[in-house]
Amino acid sequence: MHWLALFRPGDWLTVIAGAALVGLTIPLFWQGGLADRAIIRQEGQVFADIDLKAKKQIEVPGPLGITLIAVEPGRARVVSDPGPRQYCVKQGWLMRPGEIAICAPNRVSLQITGRTKVYDSISY
Amino acid sequence: MTRSVTELTVTPEDRRVAWLATAAVGLSLVDAAIPSPLPGVKPGLANIITLVVLLRYGWGTAVWVSVLRVLAGSLLLGYFLAPGFFLSLSGTTLSLLTLGAARHLPARWFGPVSLSILAAFAHIGGQLLLARFWLIPHDGVFLLTPVFAGAALVFGTINGLIAAKLLADTPATDSPR
Numbered sequence: 001m002h003w004l005a006l007f008r009p010g011d012w013l014t015v016i017a018g019a020a021l022v023g024l025t026i027p028l029f030w031q032g033g034l035a036d037r038a039i040i041r042q043e044g045q046v047f048a049d050i051d052l053k054a055k056k057q058i059e060v061p062g063p064l065g066i067t068l069i070a071v072e073p074g075r076a077r078v079v080s081d082p083g084p085r086q087y088c089v090k091q092g093w094l095m096r097p098g099e100i101a102i103c104a105p106n107r108v109s110l111q112i113t114g115r116t117k118v119y120d121s122i123s124y
Numbered sequence: 125m126t127r128s129v130t131e132l133t134v135t136p137e138d139r140r141v142a143w144l145a146t147a148a149v150g151l152s153l154v155d156a157a158i159p160s161p162l163p164g165v166k167p168g169l170a171n172i173i174t175l176v177v178l179l180r181y182g183w184g185t186a187v188w189v190s191v192l193r194v195l196a197g198s199l200l201l202g203y204f205l206a207p208g209f210f211l212s213l214s215g216t217t218l219s220l221l222t223l224g225a226a227r228h229l230p231a232r233w234f235g236p237v238s239l240s241i242l243a244a245f246a247h248i249g250g251q252l253l254l255a256r257f258w259l260i261p262h263d264g265v266f267l268l269t270p271v272f273a274g275a276a277l278v279f280g281t282i283n284g285l286i287a288a289k290l291l292a293d294t295p296a297t298d299s300p301r
Contacts, residue, residue, distance in 0.1 A: 003285055003289075006235065006236075006237065006285050006288040006289060006292065007235070007237055007285075008232070008233055008234060008235035008237070008238070009233050010229070010230075010233035010234040010235075010238055011234060011235050011237040011238045011241075011284075013238075014234065014237065014238040014241050014242065015237070015241065015277070015281060018241050018245065018276075018277040018280070018281075019277060021245070021273060021277075022270060022273045022274045022277055025269045025270045025273050026270045028269075029266050029267055029269045029270055030267070030270060096267075
């Protein structure tokens with residue numbers, strides 16, 4: 001018995017509806033696409049704009065010392081920071097567009113961007 | 125040998141449920157042995173049994189077989205009452221409820237494949253909701269929804285086809301309830 005013979009007419013509808021549902025979930029849950037670039041700012045100025053393709057480490061000097069940032073394919077994190085509370089280090093890996101780790105005491109921020117821009121706030 | 129004080133009478137129905145549940149547990153073990161790229165993405169082979177039981181013996185038997193499978197499967201694999209057990213239970217519950225409603229679809233148009241796909245989506249839906257509201261109360265859980273939904277569609281279709289083939293190849297030996 002051929003496998004296709006096991007499909008009844010409505011089953012095709014179910015498959016198509018299922019595929020449409022899967023297609024719908026992609027823009028719904030993956031807004032902004034995948035992580036593409038990491039923007040490192042120091043004192044509000046762009047210090048580095050890195051493509052998230054190769055593995056590398058960046059040392060960012062600030063008023064307190066060096067903030068060490070690691071970049072890997074598709075993700076980035078703050079490895080170490082001289083700040084007292086270590087919030088940006090504890091955030092761990094950032095891999096979604098729009099995610100940001102701010103090391104305020106050392107005035108360094110690390111932000112992930114995707115192909116399409118994700119807004120964190122909109123005002124009219 | 126001393127006779128037991130309590131006598132348990134085993135009906136043919138009990139034996140059937142036990143056998144079918146055993147087959148389902150066996151498939152759960154096979155399922156667990158298949159390496160998965162992502163936790164949660166599993167073929168769900170035991171659902172083939174659920175579908176065959178549903179279409180041949182009715183919804184009540186399917187519920188028995190599924191619940192016994194979740195219990196015995198979790199005991200054998202060592203996750204009884206662990207988070208995975210509750211994920212499995214919530215997925216199974218929602219998929220059984222969906223099957224309970226979907227089996228009333230006209231059988232001429234909607235076969236095991238449709239039931240299987242609907243059950244697979246309900247299964248992953250139940251698991252995601254439980255994970256969101258209990259295990260990881262953060263919307264980040266839903267990030268993997270497209271992957272899970274895609275897997276549900278693919279494996280749901282394959283399992284449905286296998287169930288349809290089993291039903292077509294093995295004629296019913298006793299009448300459905």
